Amino acid sequence: MHRLFNKSRVLLSVYLAYMSEYRAELFLWALAGLLPFVMMGIWMQASAAAGDAMSMTPLDMQRYFLAVFIIRQMTVVWVIWEFEFHVVSGRLSPYLLQPLDPAWRFIAQHICDQIIRVPFAMLLVVVFFVLYPQALWMPDPLAVLQAAVLIALAFAARFLMQYSLATGCFWFERIGGMEQLLFMAYLFLSGLVAPLERFPEAVRTFALWTPFPYMVYVPAQLLTGIRTPGFHVSFMQGLLVMVGWVAVFFVINRWLWRRGLRNYSAMGA
Amino acid sequence: MVHYLRILRLFWSASLAAELEYRVQFLVASLASVMSISGAIFTFYLLFRTGGTAGVGGWDWHQAMLVLGMFTMLDGMSSTLLSPNLSRIVQHVQMGTLDFVLLKPVDSQFWVSLRTFSPWGLPNIVLGAALLVYAGWSLELRAINLVAGLGPVLLGVLVLYSLWFIVAAMSIWFVKVYNATEVLRNLLEAGRYPLAWYPLPWQFVFTFVIPVAFLTTVPAEAILGRAETSWLISGAALAVGLFLFARYFWRFALRYYTSASS
Amino acid sequence: MPGVAPLRGRAYRHYNGPVPIIIADQLSKSYRVADKAPGVVNSLRHFFHRQYKTIAAVRGVSFTIEPGEIVGFLGPNGAGKTTTLKMLTGLVNPTSGVCTVAGHRPFARKAEFLRRITLVMGQKQQLLWDLPALDSLRINAAVYDVPESDAKERIATMANMLGMSKLLHQPVRKLSLGERMKAELMAALLHHPAVLFLDEPTLGLDVNAQSAVRTFLREYNQKHQATLLLTSHYMADITALCPRVILIHEGALMYDGSLEGIRQRFAPYREVKIELANDHNGRDFSIYGEVVAAQEREVRLIVHRQNLTRSVDRLLAELEVADLTVTDPPIEDVIGRIFTHGVGEGERSDKVTA
Secondary structure, three states: OHHHHHHHHHHHHHHHHHHHOOHHHHHHHHHHOOHHHHHHHHHHHHHHHHHHHOOOOHHHHHHHHHHHHHHHHHOOOOHHHHHHHHHHHOOHHHHHOOOOOOHHHHHHHHHHHHHHHHHHHHHHHHHHHHHOHHHOOOOOHHHHHHHHHHHHHHHHHHHHHHHHHHHHHHOOOOOHHHHHHHHHHHHHHOOOOOOHHHOOHHHHHHHHHOOHHHOOHHHHHHHHOOOEOOEOOOHHHHHHHHHHHHHHHHHHHHHHHHHHHHHHHHHOO | OHHHHHHHHHHHHHHHHHHOOOHHHHHHHHHHHHHHHHHHHHHHHHHHOOOOOOOHHHOOHHHHHHHHHHHHHHHHHHHHHHHHHHHHHHHHHHHOOHHHHHOOOOOHHHHHHHOOOOHHHHHHHHHHHHHHHHHHHHOOOOHHHHHHOHHHHHHHHHHHHHHHHHHHHHHHOOOOOOOHHHHHHHHHHHHHOOHHHOOHHHHHHHHHHOOHHHOOHHHHHHHHOOOOHHHHHHHHHHHHHHHHHHHHHHHHHHOOOOOOOO | OOOOOOOOOOHHHHOOOOOOOEEEEEEEEEEEEEOOOOOHHHHHHHHHOOOEEEEEEEEEEEEEEOOOOEEEEEOOOOOOHHHHHHHHHOOOOOOEEEEEEOOEOHHHOOHHHHHHEEEEEOOOOOOOOOOEHHHHHHHHHHHOOOOHHHHHHHHHHHHHHHOOOOOOOOEHHHOOHHHHHHHHHHHHHOOOOOEEEEEOOOOOOOHHHHHHHHHHHHHHHHHHOOEEEEEOOOHHHHHHHOOEEEEEEOOEEEEEEEHHHHHHHHOOEEEEEEEEOOOOOOOOOOOOOEEEEEOOOEEEEEEEHHHHHHHHHHHHHHOOEEEEEEEOOOHHHHHHHHHHHOOOHHHHHHHHHO
16 A cells, blocks of 8 residues: 555656647647537627527527537546657667566556646636627536546546557557547537537437447536426446446456467567 | 658558557447537537527527537547647657657658548548538528638647647656646637637637637638628738748757757 | 577577566567647647547567566667567566566566566766655665665665765766666665666767667676666667677667677678779779778778679779778678668568679
């Protein structure tokens, strides 16, 4: 237990120093996540044009996409690129000879990335509220807590999904393209480009079986407190679905990792 | 000129040969293009559902599809040429391999801009073109309209390239900034929708700060035969100005290039 | 052991000495690689119809190494040295054959095994590029459960030996190649492994850094009775460190024994240098041996040991010789010849006597 604590302490402190070497880059990443603001513009205008036909007002849209921006920043995962780099450059080999699963290094990097990047993102949010003070709202503390739980699970699920895909590097040298497919599903089904309440019934039902809406839409709904008549996903549902998906991806991940390692060593490590 | 064309052919056939090593990648890239364009059309559908943006700023469904087609083509072009080449500038600077480029008897901007060619953007170009043709056909546009749109489209390409190049060239100072071009790419996503669909502050930003408007909206209007002359002229001025600036900027940046040691 | 023909098969079972710490028994590894001709057309063809061929990187290599030995592992590029090291460290699973290192099957990569070994690769690095080396060392200490006080002491000792004390606080990217390698060594040895595998640890280093690395490795070996198996392109590394060498060529073991024994086996010839009293005027010397150099009055010949006396006698009888010296060819040349010519001793001697 003491050793475990010591390992995580050292890993986190060193990788925090490491990531802060890249603070300019992390800041750019925070900016690269501005897509929700583009969609905010589009949907504000659309809701204004539709008037009462759309239940979400332009102000609702503004708050919704702001919440989406925050959630997105807290669930950024890039392990696949890091992993690909480690395999191609041969850095993975020395790590495999250490009595610590390399996954821990990647996890530590992501946590430290968050610690540095999220304050940047929050600064952008503050700027936004200065420009649009009427968008400011007071979220329900309990809902914020629930959203935080879902966001943490969303991060875990995204990490495990991407890490599982990343093990594809063991078979095919380049794997980045696969991530694009996964990201596409995430982009269109999670609520990043449009709130789920705008989806037709059938698509919505389908989406709710995938893990994606629970990664963005449901926590955003909890944060903003916007209720759509006739459509509501409870926190409990989100929790159960996400725990299930995380467990599934964990098992898949470990299985692929073991198989992949065997293949990697057959190819010459 | 012939010299440069010959170099270009060698560059591209070599990189094509290299890329064909990755078979799975081709399948994946095609699938990604199909998913991306279906997702985009789905988003447009959501916007037009129950009133939404229908007809706002005078863009009906098929007219909006022109903008989307244009965007998809430009996006494909970015992944074919801009992204693979210009993101490599950072690498060149970091590893000091820009030295080799600078020592070649070929224009260095030409070299770093067109060195490689990645076929994985082609599915997007094809799908985007198909969407353009479909929208044009539905709008009963004549072929002459599409040709009239060609000029503004090329200007849009020039704007996109120059912007991208300027951002990439900044890596001469900020070596560790790998992702500056990715930021640009994400902001260009705004070009997926007609400019008129944004609230005024957004429109201002997308015209004067990041000139996304000139990439897709203006060419689409030219195809529809309703582009205002002032827009076309300022678009042309912007394209030429940005391109000249990009060339100047590259030479300027090279003055600060300190070839990486070891 | 020196000079003995390579161990065959399961010979080590009949061996009565101390228990070897590294046992390789008929190790083999083959890879499947895509077979492709250059050009776009061939690329397209390759895109649709893929052909593969199997390459045997290592073919039935057997040897044993005792605790505390330093063994040089030699062979030209692509001979299979790195693959063998990867099999012995457990990165690669042998296609056939068995190896045991420190009583473990490497490929299981058990934590107890990993704590006892290390692999240093000249071309690959584990240090975090943008941080001071000390940070990477701290991670390694935690990863290998080295108590903090011990780690501090070990780092201080090693830094002292390598002259790195002041450099550990600089980002790795600011270090020179030699300094970086020294830091890599520190990271690799922080957990005091008993078996060290070193793949080109001095690659690209200047002479001073090379000799510092050598001294450091020898001291580590003496202090901890550690076993070292290293590959290097620099013969100076081998002659300075390794009483025993293993030669591998095209994946197969060629020689296992003392460094001096190589000369006996593969270089049964001498260099004869003669100084003539007069210019030789284009005379043909090849009847005496293989001509290496022929200047106006100085001629250097390579002569097989068996023919040495006869050749020298003839030279002295037929020419006006002012001076004559017979020397052993340098070991670098001998090994270089084996690898570049890829020849065994038979061919070599034929050529010389012919």
